[in-house]
Amino acid sequence: xxxxxTSVQPSDTTTVTSAAxxxxxxxxxxxxxxxxxxxxxxxxxxRRSTSTVRAGDVRALLGxxxxxxxxxxxxxxxxxxxxxxxxxxxxxxxxFVGLYAVLVSFAESGMAVRDRAAAVVIHSxxxxxxxxxxxxxxxxxxxxRSALPHLNFFTDDMSRTGPVQPLTSGGMLHAIAGTVEHxxxxxxxxxxxxxxxxxxxxxxxxxxxxxxxxIVEAMTALPSIVSGLFIYATxxxxxxxxKSGIAAALALSVMMLPIIIRASDVVIRLVPxxxxxxxxxxxxxxxxxxxxxxxxxxxxxxxxxxxxxTARGIGETSPVLLTAGYTTDMNLNPLHGPQVSLPLATFExxxxxxxxxxxxxxxxxxxxxxxVLLLFVVARIIGGRGPGExxxxxxxxxxxxxRRDAERMGxxxxxxxxxxxYVERSDASTYxxxxxxxxxxxxxxxxxxT
Amino acid sequence: MTFTAPALGTTDEPRTIKRSAGLPDQxxxxxxxxxxxxxxxxxxxxxxxxxxxxxxALRVAKGSFLTTAAWEPxxxxxxxxxxxxGTVLIGLVAIALALPLAMGTxxxxxxxxxxxxxxxxxxxxxLMAAVPSxxxxxxxxxxxxxxxxxxSRWIATYFSWIPIFKVHGAEPGDPLxxxxxxxxxxxxxxxxxxxxxxxxxxxxxxxxxxQAPVGEREGAYALGATxxxxxxxxxxxxxxxxxxxxxxxxxxxxxxxxIAVYMIISPAFVIQPRILENGTNSVSSLIALRYGSASxxxxxxxxxxxxxxxxxxxxxxFVASSIVARSRSGAGTEA
Numbered sequence: 001x002x003x004x005x006t007s008v009q010p011s012d013t014t015t016v017t018s019a020a021x022x023x024x025x026x027x028x029x030x031x032x033x034x035x036x037x038x039x040x041x042x043x044x045x046x047r048r049s050t051s052t053v054r055a056g057d058v059r060a061l062l063g064x065x066x067x068x069x070x071x072x073x074x075x076x077x078x079x080x081x082x083x084x085x086x087x088x089x090x091x092x093x094x095x096f097v098g099l100y101a102v103l104v105s106f107a108e109s110g111m112a113v114r115d116r117a118a119a120v121v122i123h124s125x126x127x128x129x130x131x132x133x134x135x136x137x138x139x140x141x142x143x144x145r146s147a148l149p150h151l152n153f154f155t156d157d158m159s160r161t162g163p164v165q166p167l168t169s170g171g172m173l174h175a176i177a178g179t180v181e182h183x184x185x186x187x188x189x190x191x192x193x194x195x196x197x198x199x200x201x202x203x204x205x206x207x208x209x210x211x212x213x214x215i216v217e218a219m220t221a222l223p224s225i226v227s228g229l230f231i232y233a234t235x236x237x238x239x240x241x242x243k244s245g246i247a248a249a250l251a252l253s254v255m256m257l258p259i260i261i262r263a264s265d266v267v268i269r270l271v272p273x274x275x276x277x278x279x280x281x282x283x284x285x286x287x288x289x290x291x292x293x294x295x296x297x298x299x300x301x302x303x304x305x306x307x308x309x310t311a312r313g314i315g316e317t318s319p320v321l322l323t324a325g326y327t328t329d330m331n332l333n334p335l336h337g338p339q340v341s342l343p344l345a346t347f348e349x350x351x352x353x354x355x356x357x358x359x360x361x362x363x364x365x366x367x368x369x370x371x372v373l374l375l376f377v378v379a380r381i382i383g384g385r386g387p388g389e390x391x392x393x394x395x396x397x398x399x400x401x402x403r404r405d406a407e408r409m410g411x412x413x414x415x416x417x418x419x420x421x422y423v424e425r426s427d428a429s430t431y432x433x434x435x436x437x438x439x440x441x442x443x444x445x446x447x448x449x450t
Numbered sequence: 451m452t453f454t455a456p457a458l459g460t461t462d463e464p465r466t467i468k469r470s471a472g473l474p475d476q477x478x479x480x481x482x483x484x485x486x487x488x489x490x491x492x493x494x495x496x497x498x499x500x501x502x503x504x505x506x507a508l509r510v511a512k513g514s515f516l517t518t519a520a521w522e523p524x525x526x527x528x529x530x531x532x533x534x535x536g537t538v539l540i541g542l543v544a545i546a547l548a549l550p551l552a553m554g555t556x557x558x559x560x561x562x563x564x565x566x567x568x569x570x571x572x573x574x575x576x577l578m579a580a581v582p583s584x585x586x587x588x589x590x591x592x593x594x595x596x597x598x599x600x601x602s603r604w605i606a607t608y609f610s611w612i613p614i615f616k617v618h619g620a621e622p623g624d625p626l627x628x629x630x631x632x633x634x635x636x637x638x639x640x641x642x643x644x645x646x647x648x649x650x651x652x653x654x655x656x657x658x659x660x661q662a663p664v665g666e667r668e669g670a671y672a673l674g675a676t677x678x679x680x681x682x683x684x685x686x687x688x689x690x691x692x693x694x695x696x697x698x699x700x701x702x703x704x705x706x707x708x709i710a711v712y713m714i715i716s717p718a719f720v721i722q723p724r725i726l727e728n729g730t731n732s733v734s735s736l737i738a739l740r741y742g743s744a745s746x747x748x749x750x751x752x753x754x755x756x757x758x759x760x761x762x763x764x765x766x767x768f769v770a771s772s773i774v775a776r777s778r779s780g781a782g783t784e785a
Contacts (some may be wrong), residue, residue: 024544046694115676125554129648130571136589136645143592196485205481212486217771219493221699223706223763225734229497229756232741233503237749254496264779286471287478309578311461315582318708318734322741343584347709350588358592365585376577 028387068096097121116118140365147363158328163354172364174330175345178245179371181334182324182341183314183362185249190256191306198264198302213265219258227254228319236323243325245334251319260309267301268294297450300382311372317343317400483664492703497760504754507747515754521719521736523744523751528534530755535721536636536731537759540711541704543640543725548648548704549697555648556655556696561681572656579649587710590642595633602632602726617727634716636725639732647700654699658692659685691773698770702763708734734761748760 050156072092076082082091097120104116146167147153153171197216202208231251235241269295279289295302325338327347333339340348342364349361390398471479508515510526518529602617609615622628638645662685670680687694711732717739718729733755744752 020763034749054557085592087603087604111679115678118678118681119562122554122557125551126558126571129551129652130574133581133649134644135572136586137581139589140480140585143588153520161546191487193485194481196576197489200482200486204479204486208483209486212490213499214768214771215490215493217775218764218768219496220771221702221706221767222496223708223734223759224765225706225708225737226496226756226760227673229737229741229753231498233499233753237503254492261489285475287474290478308576315580315584317582318738321709321738343582346588348711350591350713362588365582365588368582369585372580372582373577376573376580393700399719400592 003043021091056107057439060100064096064100064103067099071095071099093124137369140362140369142357143362144364145364147359148298148366153360153363157330158360160329163352165356165358167356167359170360172342172345172360172367174328174369175340175364177330177332177342178324178339179244179314180369181332181339182249182252182320183310185246186256186313187306187310189249189253190260190309194257194260194306194309195264195302198259198268199290199294201261201265202268203286203412216258216261216265218260221407222255222258224255224316225318225322227251228322228385230254231319232322242336243323243338244336245324245331245339248324248339249328250332251323252313252316253314255319256309256313259312260305263305263308264298264302267298271297295338304379307375307382311379313370314375315343315368315372317347319345342371345392442443476490476506484557498755500753500757501761503750504757505750507750507754510747511751514557519721521740521751523748528751530733530758532719532721533731533733533736533755534758534762535707535723536715537733537762538638539723540639540643540700540707540730540732543636544643544647544704545697545701547644548640548651548700551644552651552655552696552700553693554650555652557681557685559652560657560659561677561685572653573650575619575652575656577654581646582782583646583707583710584713586642586646587713590638590710591713593636595643598638599629599632602627602635602637606632606726614723614725616724618724619652631728632726634714634728635720636715636727638724639711639714639730640649640715643704643707644729645711646707646764648701650703651696651700653695655689655692658689658696659776662688691776695770695774698766698773702766703769705766706734706759707732708738712738 072088072095075091076088082088097117100120101113101117101428105113108116146312151165152168154176155173156169156171156326158170158172159176160175165304168327197212201213201216214343228251230246231254233249235247275293276289276296279293280286284292320341321344324340324344326344327338327340331337331339346361346365349357351360352358453617488588507523507528511518511528515529515530518527519532521528555571556576559568559575563571605615606617606620606644607722610620612616617631619631666684666688667680670684675683715730715732715735716728717731718734719731720729722730737752737756740748741752
């Protein structure tokens with residue numbers, strides 16, 4: 001810019017036209033030129049930082065933090081008769097937000113000050129929530145540390161353990177067995193029924209399906225004690241079954257069914273419609289389309305839905321409380337006699353005043369928490385990908401299957417195996433008719449024609 | 451490609467399009483409809499059977515079922531006035547605490563978090579929604595109970611002019627006064643339930659915040675809005691349905707919570723509107739407390755209480771899910 005304005009600095013108009021006409025001939029205009037620095041010193045521009053964090057922002061945050069801590073300490077020790085760690089944190093936080101807003105307002109306009117203050121508040125709310133939730137879980141694991149190291153905690157039941165016996169006696173094997181049996185029976189009921197209902201909701205649409213979906217959605221947050229009460233009213237009071245593992249499993253099934261249906265329905269609806277239509281256009285029946293296209297595509301999501309439903313069901317106490325009864329003995333028969341589960345054992349143990357029972361209660365809660373964590377990690381590993389996305393192993397398996405198909409087709413044509421070769425890559429595989437080495441006298445076309 | 455024109459004189463009649471479903475397809479559809487029907491029947495049976503079993507008690511109690519605070523079913527003097535008040539108050543305390551927490555976390559995840567942090571946060575929040583309620587109950591009963599009384603006393607001392615924060619029997623001037631009057635209260639149960647429902651409300655809100663249209667977001671940025679400006683003018687108005695629906699879903703969960711509440715409160719069969727004071731009750735903990743020692747008629751009365759809880763959560767959930775469904779645009783689900 002500077003160059004053009006300085007070079008074309010005419011004294012009158014005639015020279016302008018002559019200069020404009022003769023300039024290209026005399027000195028070819030550069031195709032591109034770099035604007036010099038505005039001060040005209042010719043120094044190259046300094047490279048600018050594109051980071052969204054500025055040094056001033058960090059300084060303002062640190063300064064506000066230091067100021068808030070200092071003010072609060074002064075307030076608590078010198079000025080006001082305040083005490084207590086909670087009050088300290090709250091007052092320091094209020095000072096921090098105020099000081100930060102003041103510091104930002106030195107450099108920015110009112111709109112930016114509000115933006116920064118809102119950002120600080122939102123960040124701190126997120127930190128508070130995560131911190132509180134992690135603390136709840138960590139507290140249980142920490143209090144369970146005294147019971148968990150004893151091996152008998154996992155291999156023994158409580159039938160021969162009195163209230164004053166130490167932690168080296170008695171364990172939670174009966175509750176573990178009960179939990180495993182409850183979940184096995186519940187899953188045997190909810191997985192086929194839930195998945196079939198989810199398929200129904202998305203594959204056979206209509207007014208009836210909409211009605212069922214509405215009811216299921218409303219039932220997702222059915223109070224767990226109501227499902228226990230329902231099974232108590234029907235299975236135990238009317239059918240005359242005693243309090244047993246199967247009644248507890250039925251109550252858990254009533255609770256888990258809407259959760260699994262809703263999660264599976266969402267996953268099945270995510271299957272691209274184009275895949276369905278492609279299958280139908282190839283002449284497949286609706287049943288074949290669901291069985292070979294929709295369900296395999298949604299497999300990882302469906303597994304996740306089932307596992308998350310299991311994680312919810314495994315920790316429920318109140319349905320089991322009403323329907324399973326409480327026992328300290330090992331009972332492997334779900335049809336007869338009370339059968340306790342891990343959350344119910346936790347609940348009953350911590351009601352005792354004995355420290356060793358409370359320690360065992362925390363131990364079984366920690367065990368339960370560990371199970372839920374495990375289920376959750378497995379669900380994340382399986383369900384981390386969207387429908388249709390394959391792992392490396394699945395890709396590899398599919399390539400092998402496709403190669404087998406090609407060999408079979410080649411065999412049908414009578415040219416022997418190896419009608420084509422595959423080029424495998426890390427992320428995808430492509431089929432090519434061309435072998436990697438230069439083709440001999442018989443090219444691919446000749447092979448096909450023979 | 452050439453078309454052969456229909457011969458003169460013959461008109462091309464509209465053909466009937468018949469969709470012939472083979473036997474496997476008919477079987478499949480029948481099976482699918484059947485499973486939908488089974489699920490529907492189970493869900494409807496829950497309400498029907500509770501109503502059927504509760505009928506005996508409701509016929510005796512009539513209108514006084516809603517107005518009596520005591521629970522003595524064997525002398526035919528019982529009602530859900532106290533437990534229903536307690537349930538609603540615990541739910542309201544929980545929601546008042548969970549709403550800002552869930553909204554802040556959801557806004558952080560959708561607007562501020564870097565990509566890696568965002569995925570971790572989403573997993574963490576989902577995990578927390580699956581933490582067993584007995585774990586929250588343990589934390590509330592063994593840790594929070596003894597550490598929160600200071601806050602309860604502070605609120606009671608300085609805000610007792612607000613009726614719900616009044617505490618009978620408290621002596622704020624006496625430093626040696628016992629703090630047991632502040633334990634096992636609605637407030638403490640509400641805090642624990644708030645932690646339980648925050649992840650649920652948060653994940654609903656996060657989903658709707660993500661769905662705020664990109665065009666409007668970028669338009670706001672292009673007009674020079676700050677990030678908070680975008681949140682205030684685009685994200686929150688578009689996510690309003692999610693905020694309301696998520697809050698109500700959380701409320702539905704809070705109303706039905708049993709074990710965590712049962713472990714914290716000390717049951718009282720009076721209408722207790724003072725949330726900081728010892729003693730409260732909820733429908734679900736009443737059932738858990740009394741089912742073991744109930745006579746046949748007492749069981750019927752408990753079923754009536756369960757039915758009331760069921761209907762209340764059903765209405766709340768129904769309204770919530772219809773609000774969420776209306777705020778969710780159909781785009782993105784069907785490719």
